[in-house]
Each structure stands twice: as C-alpha cells, then as structure tokens.
Amino acid sequence: MRRRLFRPREVIEGYENVELVETIYRKTVAFQAEANRPLENVESVLDFGGGAGIHYKAARRQSPDVRWAVVETPAMVRRAKDLATDRLMFFERIEQAADWLGSVDLVHSNGAIRYVPKALETIRALCSVRPATIAWHRVPISDGEPRREVQTSYLSDNGPGMSLTSIDKVVKYERTWLSEQAFVQAHEGYRIAERGPDPAERGTQQS
Template sequence: MLLIVLGELHISKSVPGSPVMNLVQRVKRKVFQPREVLEGYENPELVETIFLKTINYKPGGNWPLVVGVRTVLDFGGGAGLHYKTACQQSPDIRWAVVETPAMVRRAKELATDRLMFFERIEHAAGWLGSVDLVHSNGAIQYVPDAIETIKALCSIRPAKLAWHRVPISEGEPKREIQTSYLSDNGPGSSPASKEKLVRYERNWLSGQAFIQAHEGYRVADRGPDPNERATQQFRFAPL
C-alpha cells in the first residue's frame, strides 16, 4: 500500500501456478479485459482482497534471512504475509508491520503479542524496542518520498536491512503509472470474484541516491531480484 507519512505502504504480488494455468489466465485476461479500475492502495476492495488472501495463504519452506533474528520491522508487509513464513521456523519472533492507514485498520484483528501493525516507522520501532532487521519487499517504490523514508528506517539503527524488488534507474529517478490485476495483489493464487484493475504510481529510484540514503551502513550484498524483472535486491550492514 502507500502514501502519507513515512512508512505507509504496501504491495505484495504473487501468482503461482502451472504454466498451462498461467497461459489460460493470460488468454482470458487478453480477451476479457476488466473495465473497472481501482485507484491506489487505499482502496477498500484491494485492502480486503489482500487481507483475505493473506489469511488463506499457506507458506512453505525455510527462510534463512530470519534465522537468529528476534525482532523485525517489515516495511510494507501487508496483512502479515512475511510473518506467517518467518514464524514457522522462529515462532517467538516479534514482527512489526508498517503499512497504510487502511491496511493497518483492517489487519489489526490479526494482531497478537508478537505481530503488530503500525502507520509510522517510529511507533513500530518503539514497540519492538531494538530492531534486528528491517525488511521490505516491493514497497519502497510506492511511497511519496522514498529517500526520506529510507533515512527514517536507518535512523532507528537496525542491525541490518534487507530490500527486495527495488526498481533502480540507471540515470535520474523517474515515475510511471503502473496497472495490475486485482487478483495479482496479495499472496497465493486465489482469483478475485470479479477481476478488476488496480492503478497506482510507481517510482524508479536512483541507485546512487538509494545507497547514499543508508547513512551509517554499507552494501553487504546486491544483485538482480529473481522475483520481479528489472528490479534489484540489497542487504545493508552497519559500517
């Protein structure tokens, strides 16, 4: 999701399935283009779709990134999809999701003493106490001021930061209008009852500005992100 104060964002897309099913879906979408368009990530129908898909999502496999980690600030973590994966191997992990006001309101019914939802970075960090990991997957490009948001995340002095699916521009930063299918938002492959389009603004970040915003940190790892074309993933550690 996205927009408003530092740290209010969301987006997580996943469309697993067999090649045959994906082909059928692509053909169907091409022939029967949805006419209704939802604007932005505060839309109630989009929030509800992500919320329900997260509840039904059944994660599998291990997640090496969170091994030995006690506290995580998940920037743009939706309704807690990444927490569901993490707590399979680390059931005592404490997880603070920073999201849009609309998602925070809807997801609060999923909150526990180990999973909480916040609109602001500093409130999430305050609840965690100390932050072992800042995690963000496909979210920073949807906030109004990505660089200031990154600086705010670094100011809470996490032990490390991990970024996934960050669109990096070779030159100057740029903005574009991006459109997705409603059913592609949120985890899992369950389609929406009626397919619609979702339209939102997406920012391509200057690679130099992105790295420089991490004051007090160094790039520990960087490379193409295999989960989304033309995006990169990063790991930052303290200097």
Template sequence: MSFTQRLRRRLFPPRDAIEGYENEELVDTICRKTAAYQGQANWPLVADLTTVLDFGGGAGVHYKTARQQSPDIRWAVVETPAMVRRAMELATDRLRFFERIEEAADWLGNVDLIHSNGAIQYVPNPVRTIRSLCAVAPAKLIWHRVPISEGEGRREVQTSYLSDNGPGQAPSLAEKLVRYERTWIPEQAFIRAHEGYRMAERSPDPREHGTYQFRFVPD
C-alpha cells in the same frame, strides 16, 4: 497461472479499475488472501532473529513464513492507514501493524532486521523514508524488488490485476485492474540514503525485471 487464464485476460480485460493502495476493496482482498495463506516452510534469513520491522508488509504475509522458522519472533508491519485498520484483526502478541516507523520501532525495542519487499517505490519520497528507517538503527536492512534507475528518478503508473495482489489463490471476486504510482530510484541516491550503513550485497532480483535486491549493514 494457466494458459487459458492468461488468454482470457488478454481477450477480456477488466473494465473497472481501482486507484491506489488505500482502496478498501484492494485492502480487503489482500487481507482475506493473507488470512488463508499458510506460509512457506523455510526462510533461513530469520532463523536467529527475534525482532523484524517489515516495511510495506501488507497484512503480515512474511510473518506467516517467519514464524515457522522462528516461532517466537516479533514482527512489526508498517503500512498504509487503510491496511493497518483492516489488518488489526490479524494482530497477535507477536504481530502488530503500525502507520509510523517510529511507533513500530518503539514496540520492537532493538530491531534485528528491517525487511522490505517491493514497497519503497510506492511511497511519495523513497529517499526520505529510507533515512527514517536507518534512523531506527537496525542490525541490517534487506531490500527486495527495488526498481533502480541509471539516471534521474522517474514516476510511472503501474497496473496489475486485483487477484494478483496478496499471496496465494484469489478468493471469488470480480476481477479489476489496480493502478498506482511507483518511483524508479537512482541507484546512488538509494545507496546514499542509508546513512551509517554500507552496501554488503547487490544483485538483480529474479522475480521482477529491472529490480534489485540489497543488503546493508552498519558502516
């Protein structure tokens, strides 16, 4: 973003606000941006994989990069009901969208990887959701941008700009604020939730201050 754009945001902040990830305008913006996005050229993580369950994967943005690395990869996105309904038009025989973890796992069969980037903190009960994901018995789990708390977990309201949601450049739209609740997850509770798995890697995520990336493998 240019200096002029950042200055304009500070001087003329949007007056209208969107509440929560189920908002149709937010979902439509993410889907339209994803449809226009071409993906990146290289993603070694998925080089030898055949099936991925992408928890909170929006309209399939990560699949667009993954298929360039592995054209035959099958990708199941677990998302909110509003996102699933809207993103169905982007589905293919190798990209599908589901509201339930179990349905996504059934479609994939054996799951090589559970991938999640900046999503688990927005569900009502992160620990319970992590346990449900581990019950799928993937070969490994990769987490990005997880906000970790040193003490007890806490909830807060996070604010972003509508145009910042989704990949690439924003389509022509009236700028608005987007508000949603997120949870800072106690680290030990996060680790213990991975029943049957052990933490193989942990490091600060450079893309967002205060968040971490993790890799878990079978115990």
C-alpha cells in the same frame, strides 16, 4: 487466457482502496505459507509494507519466537488489526513500530518503497532506527535520474496465492524508479553486503 480476451474494464486506484486492502487481507488469511529458512540472530523485525503479515506468517514457521512489526497504510492497519498478537503488530508510522519492538534486528521491505511518495526520506527514517541489517527486495533502480511511472496490475494478482474471485479489476498506482546513487547514499552508516537483480514481476504492466 480469459483476461487476455476480456480485459477487465473497471479500474481502482491506490493502495488505500478498500477493495484492494480486503483482497490482500483475505488472501493472506487463506494462504498456507511455506517455511522460510530460520532467521539467525534475529529476534525483532520491522517489516515496511508487509501487508497483512504474509512475511511473518512464513517466518514464524521456522522462527516462532520472532517479534514482527508491520508498517502499512492506515487502511491496511485498520483491516489487519484483528490479526495482531503479542508477536505481530501493525503500525502506521515507523517510529511507532520501532518503539514497540524496543530494538530492531532487521528492517525488511519487499516491493513497497517504490510506492512511497518520499522514498529517500522513508529510507533514512528506517535507517534511523539503527537495525543491524536492512533487507530490500524488488526495488526499481535507475542508472540515471529518478522517474515516476504509472503501474497497473490485476486485482487478483495482489496478495499471496490464488485469486479468490472470478471477477477481476485493474489496479493503478504510481511508482518510482530510484536513483542508484541516491538510494545508496540514503543508507549512511551501512555497507552493501549483497545485491542482485530483481525478479520479473507477475501480472504487471508499466506505462
């Protein structure tokens, strides 16, 4: 209600913003993740856009031996490096993550590919590490041509769990709706095993 009446005026832009990175990092550290279902036949995961490791934090509760490589922005990699272990590492490039894992059982990405300027090239690069399975979540798919738009969210809605501050800001970034045909064709050598609609996203607006 407060945000509706007193919309934050200060705007920060882009996923390299220090304040945004710090918010996601702190919320990830504080968040008590619930256990996911066990990762069957998965020993290594390349998590594209995995923030400060929130998906690993949930997965390890049921699959404690899984090895997890997060590919993120340089700013997030620098901030999250103190969370790294012998089973969780952070990398700026896909090939670095794949080399550390040795082999990749699963490529996982939740809501990140839409913010990548060259999304189709990135998808092909992820396919090139030859994971057994690729799992995409929250990918905006267009029936026609791809299109770009400016998305806004509240700073407090970024990262897992509740807000850690009473002072909020607006975050702006560009995202891409991908052509369905181009998205599927980028996965040469793979077949679609399951698909469904994306859930509604909390605290976002498009313009």
